[in-house]
Amino acid sequence: MKNAPLTAALRALLIVVLVTFAGFPIYWMASTALNVNAQLYNTGQVPWLQFGNLPELFRELVELPLLRWLFNTGLIAGGTTALSLTMGSILGYALSRFRFHGRGMIGFLMFMTQVIPEALLVVPLYAMFITMGLLNSLWGLVLANVGFSLPVAAFILKSAMDAIPYEIEESATIDNCPRVGILTFIILPLIAPSLAAAAVISFFAGWNEFLFAATFLMDRELWPTSVGLASFIGQYETPLSAVMGAALVFSLPAVAFFLLVQRKIVAGLTSGAVKG
Amino acid sequence: MQTVQTTGLASTSRKNRTRSGRLAALVPYAFVAAPLAYLGVFMFWPLGRQIWMSLTDTRLMNPTHGDFVGLENYRDLLTDPQFYTSLNVTILYTLWTVVLGVGLGTVAALAMDRPFKGRTIIRAILLFGWAVPNVAATLVWLWIFNGPSGVANEITEWLGLGRIQWLTSIQWALPSILAVTVWQVAPFVMLVMLAALQSVPEEVREACRIDGADGLNVFRNVTLPYIMPTMQLVSLLVAVWSIRRFEIIYLLTGGGPIGSTSTLVVQIRLTAFEDYELGLASAYGAVGLLLALLVALINYLFERRRAKVMSK
Numbered sequence: 001m002k003n004a005p006l007t008a009a010l011r012a013l014l015i016v017v018l019v020t021f022a023g024f025p026i027y028w029m030a031s032t033a034l035n036v037n038a039q040l041y042n043t044g045q046v047p048w049l050q051f052g053n054l055p056e057l058f059r060e061l062v063e064l065p066l067l068r069w070l071f072n073t074g075l076i077a078g079g080t081t082a083l084s085l086t087m088g089s090i091l092g093y094a095l096s097r098f099r100f101h102g103r104g105m106i107g108f109l110m111f112m113t114q115v116i117p118e119a120l121l122v123v124p125l126y127a128m129f130i131t132m133g134l135l136n137s138l139w140g141l142v143l144a145n146v147g148f149s150l151p152v153a154a155f156i157l158k159s160a161m162d163a164i165p166y167e168i169e170e171s172a173t174i175d176n177c178p179r180v181g182i183l184t185f186i187i188l189p190l191i192a193p194s195l196a197a198a199a200v201i202s203f204f205a206g207w208n209e210f211l212f213a214a215t216f217l218m219d220r221e222l223w224p225t226s227v228g229l230a231s232f233i234g235q236y237e238t239p240l241s242a243v244m245g246a247a248l249v250f251s252l253p254a255v256a257f258f259l260l261v262q263r264k265i266v267a268g269l270t271s272g273a274v275k276g
Numbered sequence: 277m278q279t280v281q282t283t284g285l286a287s288t289s290r291k292n293r294t295r296s297g298r299l300a301a302l303v304p305y306a307f308v309a310a311p312l313a314y315l316g317v318f319m320f321w322p323l324g325r326q327i328w329m330s331l332t333d334t335r336l337m338n339p340t341h342g343d344f345v346g347l348e349n350y351r352d353l354l355t356d357p358q359f360y361t362s363l364n365v366t367i368l369y370t371l372w373t374v375v376l377g378v379g380l381g382t383v384a385a386l387a388m389d390r391p392f393k394g395r396t397i398i399r400a401i402l403l404f405g406w407a408v409p410n411v412a413a414t415l416v417w418l419w420i421f422n423g424p425s426g427v428a429n430e431i432t433e434w435l436g437l438g439r440i441q442w443l444t445s446i447q448w449a450l451p452s453i454l455a456v457t458v459w460q461v462a463p464f465v466m467l468v469m470l471a472a473l474q475s476v477p478e479e480v481r482e483a484c485r486i487d488g489a490d491g492l493n494v495f496r497n498v499t500l501p502y503i504m505p506t507m508q509l510v511s512l513l514v515a516v517w518s519i520r521r522f523e524i525i526y527l528l529t530g531g532g533p534i535g536s537t538s539t540l541v542v543q544i545r546l547t548a549f550e551d552y553e554l555g556l557a558s559a560y561g562a563v564g565l566l567l568a569l570l571v572a573l574i575n576y577l578f579e580r581r582r583a584k585v586m587s588k
Binding site for chain 2: 018028118122130226243250
């Protein structure tokens with residue numbers, strides 16, 4: 001191993017480059033948020049973090065309807081999570097525990113949902129929501145989102161349930177405990193980490209969603225953060241530092257939770273895709 | 277694939293054809309009924325309707341009515357130069373995201389595989405792009421790529437390369453979108469590949485080194501065969517996501533300049549909501565879906581061939 005130091009140096013250099021590429025945009029988001037708009041548009045951006053401008057940033061943020069947006073975003077994300085987890089766990093349980101006709105077909109349909117572009121469903125869902133009176137409603141949006149997150153949740157939960165030995169629920173079956181009871185009180189607590197991963201994926205699928213929200217919600221009062229922030233794109237006079245500050249606030253929970261459950265997400269996604 | 281224990285649950289065998297046995301056979305369907313009904317109503321019914329729409333002359337003003345026109349929309353598609361641009365840019369974009377995203381992600385995973393001081397925090401930073409919401413990511417990249425005051429141009433100017441129209445020139449728009457996409461996709465690839473690298477037995481690598489193989493040889497003959505199936509899977513995911521991806525492309529360039537970054541999926545939106553031609557938009561969508569299915573099919577064939585080779 002005569003060239004070990006050289007390899008180590010190259011590796012360190014590579015990691016520095018990667019960290020710069022991966023981290024710079026987030027740093028720049030923070031740096032922009034902590035500039036005042038006059039600097040951004042006239043004298044040029046100050047590249048470091050001017051924490052002294054925090055009060056100014058806060059004052060600007062209050063002028064945006066950010067709390068309203070975050071509240072709507074939370075409702076959409078919460079609804080998407082509740083529906084995805086309820087249906088995802090019964091679907092995952094059935095796929096994990098039963099062998100029945102059409103099981104392979106269901107697997108194929110679930111895989112299909114991951115191939116269908118959202119943009120393809122916008123118009124038919126729009127037409128459907130007009131007739132169902134779900135246009136311009138957060139409920140309609142939740143219903144549209146769940147179609148994409150439910151199969152992912154089911155994949156993750158199924159692969160976690162596959163690892164739970166059947167003996168554990170056998171005694172409960174003999175005691176005539178209904179299956180739904182077994183699922184809720186015996187299986188789900190055992191796979192809590194995977195349940196958390198499925199919850200994070202569904203929650204932030206709803207949290208981040210833009211296309212459906214931008215199409216189905218006309219009322220500004222109902223806008224989630226994604227649509228609210230995107231509405232600044234292409235505007236002539238953007239309160240840039242406030243927008244970046246809001247984007248940072250919007251991103252922070254997603255980053256924190258994804259980092260927390262990263263490994264479980266990978267396990268669920270890849271096993272789902274392998275077996276799909 | 278199935279564990280032995282779980283098969284004990286399937287009470288559909290012949291000797292169980294008693295009344296309670298028949299009831300038990302229905303249990304699985306009771307479980308899958310609600311989720312399937314849901315997917316049927318909110319996924320597959322709209323999908324079918326959209327495909328049907330591509331055979332009609334439906335317009336946005338009246339989206340629930342349209343007359344059957346056969347394959348006319350597809351004929352229009354084939355005579356529309358934008359269709360060839362879109363098809364071309366979709367394929368180019370997909371190939372490049374797979375090559376660059378999977379390539380960079382795998383390289384990052386290899387660099388991060390061995391423990392070192394501060395690995396956890398560096399790993400967290402490397403995952404930023406994956407975790408940040410699309411709209412937030414687009415906003416900051418739009419600012420970075422901004423013409424007069426963006427930092428990308430400050431850097432190129434400082435390097436003596438002059439100012440570049442990152443998102444507004446035909447030459448640079450697609451590469452700029454690719455940079456943002458790779459920034460988003462490579463972290464996920466890294467995460468998956470790191471998990472795969474942990475399955476490579478260290479003894480085999482060690483034995484290979486003792487036999488005198490250098491680092492590159494160990495990588496090619498031991499590590500690579502172990503991580504190849506995962507790499508193929510993650511390439512499939514990245515490819516399908518690229519064909520599906522709408523938000524960052526639409527928000528960064530809106531498909532421009534002059535349609536040069538308008539992938540099939542972005543084109544659905546533009547045709548439907550700017551030209552109001554729902555029939556034609558659906559035809560674009562159908563081609564996009566077909567492309568994604570084709571990628572999945574190719575992956576499936578590869579997988580089957582590998583399974584055969586391995587069982588020999």
